[in-house]
Structures are given as C-alpha cells and as structure tokens.
Amino acid sequence: MKKSITFIVTKDCQLACKYCYLVGKNSNERMTWDVAKKAIDYILNHEDDFQDEGVIWDFIGGEPFLEIDLIDKICDYIKTEMYVRNHHWFNDYIFSFTTNGLNYSSDKLQNYIAKNKDHLSITITIDGTERKHDLNRIYKGSGKGSYKDVVKNIPLWLEQFPTVGTKITISSADIPYIKESVMHVYQLGITEVHINCVFEDVFVEGDDKLFEEQLLSLADEIIDNGYYNDHTCSFFEERIGKPLDPVKRNNNWCGAGRMLSIDAGGNFYPCTRFAQYSLRDKKAWIIGNVESGIDQNRLRPFLLLDRCTQSPQKCIDCEVASGCAWCQGENYDTAEIPTVYQRATAICKMHKAQVRANNYYWNKLYRKLELEGLREKFEENRPQPKQEIC
Secondary structure (H helix, E strand, C coil), X not given: CEEEEEEXXXXXXXXXXXXXXXXXXXXXXXXXXXXXXXXXXXXXXXXXXXXXXXXXXXXXXXXXXXXXXXXXXXXXXXXXXXXXCCCCCCCCEEEEEEECCCCCCCHHHHHHHHHHHHHEEEEECCCCCHHHHHHHCEECCCCCECHHHHHCCHHHHHHHCCCCCEEEEEXXXXXXXXXXXHHHHHHCCCCEEEEEECCCCCCCCCHHXXXXXXXXXXXXXXXXXXXXXXXXXXXXXXXXXXXXXXXXXXXXXXXXXXXXXXXXXXXXXXXXXXXXXXXXXXXXXXXXXXXXXXXXXXXXXXXXXXXXXXXXXXXXXCCCCCCCCCCHHHHHHHCCCCCCCCCCCCCHXXXXXXXHHHHHHHHHHHHHHHHHCCHHHHHHHCCCCCCCCC
C-alpha cells in the first residue's frame, strides 16, 4: 500500500467548471516554500508514523501546474531528503497530478516531466466531446469552453504517458452525452476511461432512466465494435451490483484519514475534501499543522470508520451494494450535524441504474464470447484498469 500525501499548492484555476466541488477557489491562497518544506520535514522526520511501503506525493489546486516552480522545488527537496535519510520510500514513490491540461506543453512543465519521468503520473481531464466538455469546463470570467485548448495537448501527453487514463465526470446536464463522450475519448487514443457521477445531490426525476439508456447504448457500442479487447470503462466492472462480500462487507470505501492533505496555511486534513474550500455547509476539519504535527484525537474518528458505522441499514442489506461509492467529505458536508458517521445517499438511484446496465453489458459480452469460443482467451487477456482517479 502507498500513503497518499497531497499538497494543495494553489486554490486558483483558469477554469470555473460547473460541477467542481471546490466551492472556495481563489487566487490568493498559494502555498509558500516555507510551508511546503516544513510539511516535508515533519513527514520524513516521523518515518515510524508513516509505515506504508510506498508513497504518492500528490499535487492539486485549483490547477496545480500554475505553481510549477514551487512543485519543481518541492520534488527536488523530497528526492534529496529521502536519499540522504535512506528513507524506506526512496525506491517507491510517485509524483501524481490531475490537470486541466491547459499548460501541458509549456517549457517549464516539459522540463519538469523530463527530470521526473520515471516517477510521474499525470492525468489530463478531457471530458468527452467538445459539446460535453464545454458544457462544464469553461474559463472563469469569459465562460468560454476549454476543449480546443486542452485537446491540442493530448497527443504529446499520450506520447509521454500512453497507459494513463482520463476521468469523465457526470452531473445531471451531462447525461445525454455519455455514450458519445466515451467513444470520443477512445478515438483520441485514450484507452482507459474512469467515469463517475458526482456525489452531490444534483440528479432530478428521470435522470436515472436516461442514465441507464445511455449506458445500454454505450455497452452495445463497446461490445459490437470490439473495444472490450483493449479498452476499459469504469461503468462496466464485474464486481459492481452484487450483495456485499461477508468477509469484506464492512470495509470503508473512502481513504479519508489514511491520507494526508496540506494547504497553504500549513494545516493538515484527513483528505482534501475536508479543507474549507471544498465545503459548502460545514467548517474545515483540521487534524493538525506543520508546526505542531498531527492531533491523533482529531484523526481518530476517521480510523474507526467502516461501512456499518455510517450507512443506513438499507445500504448494508442492499442486494446490489457492491461498487456503490461514497465520498467521506460529502457525507460530512451533508450530515445533519458535524459528523462523518452519516452516509449521503443521493446517488442511490444512479448506482442502481448503473447496475442494470452493467448486468446487461456482461451478459451480452459473455454470450458473444461463448458463441465465438473466445471467452477463455478474453479472461486471460482482458484489459485491467491501471489506476484509480479520485
């Protein structure tokens, strides 16, 4: 397992995506080198408290690459300090980014990539067709769509990171464009699509029916044209839509509390979703800072989280519960009181619609493979998702 440590290097972004959960983005809160260094020193000085075999040093914003100079300095310092200290993470670390892709071809970023290529994961968000992408991913101020400025950087990105996927986000307005957007992303040369519905309570009457229709149509397209051989789409996974495994049924879906996030003020959070700029109705849940370290009492509620401590009984007993996700930060933000032990269930109907389409997908695919005598070969060589994108 790898520890995930996130630097919120800026709360600024060129875009004002309509579905973005970061409700408090601004151009003022930018991490300083002093704060970043103190955070790194604290983490590496407390090696016994971070026993995970590897680490993902994650950088987010806003748009993280607005702070490429700071990021470059941070990564150089991390590498040097892990080497000097003979830290157990030195041979098992990744620098991870999800970016809007607008600055991808800049000289500074390309120099950074060349220097860190062997320990780097970069995901560019391309939200599908131009129509789908520009519906939400618009420039702040002008409202202009960003598709054309992003898509021109996709060939270079794929040349450098050919196996990395992208993420497509679905809110109520996006549902009619799901099929065309997944297929468009495939045609751009991206073979792995992570796609999910937002966790916020935005879906209206009839959305689940339209959602299911789109997924059924997408399933036909993928199967009839053979994309299943070398492409993946996270809407279609065999583990989705089954009763909970008796052994693993009480696992927590979310990693909040086992991750660590640091903001420009030097505050520590159990996850980025607990920073103030991610919350609509609750106060930030701070678990410490770079000066005093982690307060275990503030962290303790997260270490006790599991499915049963936060889910209503109907979710635990649900016949299609497997694969039904939740976000700990959204749970906290929508809870009746400031607690992480009340699960938000706004996506219930969307999950059930996905399950029905998922069952259709696998039944159709296996019938096809059986008739062609190819099921065994497919199961031996099926493409597997290589990463999770939060």
